[in-house]
Every structure is written in structure tokens, then in C-alpha cells.
Amino acid sequence: MKKRFTIAAATALLAGGLGFMSFKQDDRFFEIAKNLDIFATLFKELNLYYVDEVNPNRMVKSSIDAMLKALDPYTNFYAEDEIEDYMTMTTGRYNGIGALIGQRQGKSIVMMIYDGTPAEKSGLRIGDEIVKVDGVDIKTRRDSDADKLLRGQTNTAVKLTVKRLGAKDPLDLAIPRDVVKMTNVPYYGMLSADVGYIDLKDFTATASREVRNAFVELKGKGMKKLVLDVRENPGGLLNMSIDIANIWVPKDSEIVTTKGKVTEWNKTYTALNPSLDLDIPIVVLTNSRSASAAEIVSGVIQDYDRGVLIGQRTYGKGLVQTTRELSFNTKLKITTAKYYIPSGRCIQAIDYSHRNTDGSVGKIPDSLKTAFKTKNGRVVYDGGGVTPDIPTEAVVPTPIALSLTNKGLIFDYAVKYHNEHPTIKPAREFRLTDAEYKDFENWLKDKEYDYTTQVEKDLGTLEASAKKEKNFDQIQDQLKALKAKVSHSKDTDLMTFKSEIKGLLEQEIAGHYYLQKGLKEASFATDPEIKAALDLFKDMNKYQATLKGGK
Secondary structure: OHHHHHHHHHHHHHHHHHHHHHHOOOHHHHHHHHHHHHHHHHHHHHHHHOOOOOOHHHHHHHHHHHHHHOOOOOOEEEOHHHHHHHHHHHHOEEEEOOEEEEEEOOEEEEEEEOOOOHHHHOOOOOOOEEEEEOOEEHHHOOOOOHHHHOOOOOOOEEEEEEEOOOOOOOEEEEEEOEEEEOOOOOEEEEOOOOEEEEEOOOEOOOHHHHHHHHHHHHHHOOOOEEEEEOOOOOOEOHHHHHHHHHOOOOOOOEEEEEEEOOHHHOEEEEOOOOOOOOOOOEEEEEOOOOOOHHHHHHHHHHHOOOOEEEEOOOOOOOEEEEEEEOHHHOEEEEEEEEEEOOOOOOOOOOOOOOOOOOOOOOOOOHHHOOEEEOOOOOEEEOOOOOOOOEEOOOOOOOHHHHHHHHOOHHHHHHHHHHHHOOOOOOOOOOOOOHHHHHHHHHHHOOOOOOOOOHHHHHHHHHHHHHHHOOOHHHHHHHHHHHHHHHOOOHHHHHHHOHHHHHHHHHHHHHHHHHHHHHHHHHHHHHOHHHHHHHHHHOOHHHHHHHHHOOO
16 A cells, blocks of 8 residues: 555656746746646546556556647657567567468458468468467466467577367467568569559558669559559658659659648758659549558649549548657657648548548538649549549449458358369469359358348438327338348348459459458459559540549
């Protein structure tokens, strides 16, 4: 009891000391110190008298998180035990085996294995269930997060016991740990004889080098046009976005300007290096989850009319975060500025705290937008994200496809297929036969994957409203007939939406054989933005006209 009182009292004295010093300087500092004193006093009382034992670390972390949540979604506190995750986020590196582990019905399942990592070399397979780590049943561990248990010092080994479909007994695998680099460019290659493709998924410390290397290699393979894909890219390091934009715009070009409360930190960043190519036609693919650094690159290419953007409006995160070191090896990632791209617009969403379920910022009234102009005089707007030059509709999965995916049945069938077929054709050529799709339908017969269509939901709402307004009796026969007519049949939906479901199966299966590269290459045939990009490159007059619009 004495020890707990001493800690709380010391905290209160610290707050009081701050109050004494700060009160002389500014009333604002006094308010801060006063509230710190209140917090310390409250914490002391909780620690002394609350019915259960109070965990100080957890309580303070919850308090800090709640406080920061009132500011914006990007100002975050990292406790000492989260620093490894923070370093992975900024560098893309960690010590481990190179496998992504997910929880499925209380089981630790290998969901993905990264190319060239110890996990791949040691024979671990997607779909394996990890049951023991170093001989200890994972379910008995207090920390049952298998992903963290697999991490450790380089050149040490971890022994896994896994259950594998088709294997009679569990398998033991000794896998050495190593530095695992999460690549920023998980895939690049040629879409056609002269169109190259770079999939940029992150902006950690090696992003610029990876994009440059991929670009040079593709030019060596005959690339004359480029598709740069920043869909699902959450952003990252500001300097990486500057270096990557610099690949296609001239040296000394303005890339981004930051403006914040601390005016001496305000700065305009320019391209520091000679470009690699000022002429190659470029299409940038964006969607509602292209954010931050991805929006800088997209916006710069649009503002300089250096390429055409295809897809959906980007996320709308025009804020700059700076990491500040705190005591006891903790860190604060704090929003310090907004950034502005060359046309002068800030792509920060006007209201970043309220978004659609897909991450998009929703419709912004014209009265809240300001017009800017690109280098060629095309009109572009601020207010939330970067709007593509050629918009496409986001693909919305059908209810049955969503259910099959969320229930893990697409994944589970891919595990089954991999177990039964030692090899398949290359990912771009792989297609399920009608007989194989029929096998999938039969396999589903004893699986649970019920779902409700949007029409069924709307009818349910209509019925509830009718009952509330006391006129259900008059329309119940019509409602019953309509419900019978639109009631979904799983067997019917499996055939009606065969093309969509078959495409998902082919992508997942290809990923089990060829990992991330297989997932990507198998998606090309059904990807609407890639199709739109290839169609545009076949009509270079339209490409040039798009860039000259507004003159």
C-alpha cells in the first residue's frame, strides 16, 4: 500500500511543481498543470480504493489514447512494448520468419508467406495451423498472439508444430529467424509488350530505391508506358513520396509544402535529383484507401500533367506527422502540419473524423471547394482527396461473394485445392474448369455461409415501418409475395455470380502457389482499373487530350 501511495503522490507533486513554474509564465500553463494535478489525484484515489487491482500501465495508456482520439486519427502514443511494431511500420523490417498469422475460430492459421523468407524456405505452407511454438501448446500461452511469438533475434530458430490438411500427423518445422523486409513494391512486371506495371503498397525507408530499381528494370524489358498502382496504399514517410515523385518530374520542381503552428518548421520540398524519365506516359491507379504519401505522388503527377489518374477519389489525408521522443522509451506521433501540393491545394478532407465505410470522404458541397489549376490549366479542387481524371466505380462485392470471403471459405477451398494439386499453370494463365467449380459448389453444401441481400434488408425495413404505422395488415400479402420472389437461393446465386466467385477462387489459389505475386497476376484479368489503363494506352490521342483539358 505504501509503495502505491508513493508513486501516486510523486505524480501529484510533479504536476504541482509544473503548476508552480508554469503559473508564473502563462495562465494556459497553469490550466495544464491544474488538470495534471487533478489527474494525479484521481489516479491515486483509484489506486488506493478501487475494488480490484489497478494496472497503472494499462490505465494510463487508455487515458492517453482517449485524449489523443479527441484530436485526430493520426496522433498516436506508442508505449515501450509497442516500439517494435512502430519500427516495423516505419522501416518495413522486423526479426522473424516472414509469415502472416491470422486467428480463425480460435486457431492460429498461416494466412500468407512472404517470398524469399525463412518461412518459405523451410516449407511452411499457407493454411497450416500452428499448434505449438518451441514445444509449448500455443493455447496455453498467456500471450497467444502467434505472430509475436514467432519474432526474435536473428540467427535464433523457432520450432513449430503444425497441422496440415492431408497430413496424418502434425509436422515439426525448425525455422531460423532473420531480418524480414516487408517490400514496398510487392510486384512489378509487364502487363503487355510495352506497358509496365509497378504495385506500390507502402512508403517505408526503401520505397524510393525499390521503385527506381523496378522502373529501370522494366525499361530494360521494353516498357514504353507505365501503370503505377497506389491503390490500398496508406502512405508513410514524406521524404519517400518526394523522391518517388522526383523520378518523373524535373529537378528543382516543387513537390510539397508543409505549413503548421511551428512556423520555423514550415518548408517547401523540391525535387533534388535529375529525373529518370520526363516523357514516358503514366497512368496512376487510385482508390479511397490511397492516402497521405500516396496522395502526394498522385497529386504531383496530376498537378504537373505528368500522367492520367484512373480510379476513385483518394482518402484525403493531407496531414504531416512528426515523431517526438518521450520518457521511458515511449514515442508520440503527432500531427504538426498540413501539406500542400504544387497547384496550391491541400488534399486534407474537410472533416477527417467522419467517413464512409470504405474509407472515402463522401460528397463535399461545391461551396466548400476551392478551384486550383494544373500546369496545363486544368481545373482541380481541394476539399478531400485527389479526384481522378478518369473516374471508375469501386467494385462492390455481391453478398454471396462477401459471405464466402468473410467466412474463410474461399481461403479454405484454396488450401484443399493446393493439397490435391501439386502444381498449377502460371498465375496469369490459371483458370478453374467448370468441373472444378462444380466441385467447389458440392464442397460448400455442408458449409454455413448465410447472408442477407440488400433487397431483403430493404423489405425488412419496409415491413417494420408498416407495423409501426399500423398499416401492415393491408399490405402483408403483397409483402409476403414480394419476399418470396426476391428471397435468395444459394444455389442460384452460385451460378448467377459464378464469374465473380470463380475469379476470387482463382486469385486465392494462385496466391497459395505463387504467394503475393500470384495473387496480383491472377487479378489482372478482372481488374477494371487495369483494363481502363490499358484501353487508354491504346488511344494515345485520348491520353494527350485528357492532359490538355482546360486549356
